[in-house]
Amino acid sequence: EVVLTQSPGTLSLSPGEGATLSCRASQSVTSNFLAWYQQKPGQAPRLLIHGASRRATGIPDRFSGSGSETDFTLTISRLEPEDFAVYYCQQYGSSLWTFGQGTKVDIK
Amino acid sequence: QLQLQQSGPGLVKPWETLPLTCTVSGGSVTNANYYWGWVRQPPGKGLEWIGSLYYSASTYYNPSLKSRVTMSIDTSKNQFSLKLSSVTAADTAVYYCARHGSGWLHYFDSWGQGILVTVSS
Secondary structure, rough: OOOOOOOOOOEEEEEOOOOOEEEEOOOOOOHOOOOEEEEEEOOEEEEEEEEEOOEOOOOOOEEEEEEOOOOOEEEEEEOOHHOOOEHHHHHEEOOOOOOOOOOOEOOO | OOOEEEEOOOOOOOOOOOOOOOOOOOOOOOOOEEEEEEEEEEEOOOEEEEEEOOOOOOEEEEEOOHHEEEEEEOOOOOOHHHHHHHOOHOOOEEEEEEEEEEOOOEEEEOOOOOOOEOOOO
C-alpha cells in the first residue's frame, strides 16, 4: 500500500498570501498518477489537479501542482476567501488507491 | 451535466448490511470511459476508497474491505449500488459515490452529495 503523508496538518494564512502544501509518498507513484482535491465543510471533495500537474476543468490557474516520484506539491498562488478548505492528495498509480490525511488551510 | 444522487438509510444496526444506491443523471453508467466507485469518510477523518465497478460488472475492491463489500450495477435504471455487510461502529462514515476514468485515469472527477451512515443499535 502506498501511504501518502501530507504536511503541514494545518496552514494558517491570510487572503492574498500564497500556500504550499506537500504530499509525500512511501514509494514512487507510478507515472506521477497523483491528484489533489479540495473539500469544504459538508461538501464532497472537488477535483483540482490530476496527473500531478494537470488542472481539472474549471479550476482557476492560481492552483498548480508539481512534483514527481515521491514528493508532490500543491501551490495556491494567492488565496481567495473561497480557498480556505481541506486539501487531500490521492495516488492512483497502484492497484489500491489511497488518500493522504489532508491539510487544512484556515484563515489566520 | 453529470449528477450523482445517493440514497440509503442513515442508520444501520451493528452486524447488519449497509445498502446504498447511486443514481446517475446527465450521463450513462454504460459509458466505457468511466468506472463508478465508492469512497467513505469517517467523521472528522480522511478519505478511504472502498471499491469500484465497470458497466461490464467487473469490480475492484479495497483489500481491507473486500470480504464485506458487494457492488453491483443496474444499467436499466442507470444506477449502481454498494452493500457492506456485518457493519460495526467503525463503519460509521459519510459515504460518497463517485466517477473515475478507465485505463489509468483513476481520479475521481464527479461526486455524489454524500450520505452520513451511523452504525448504532
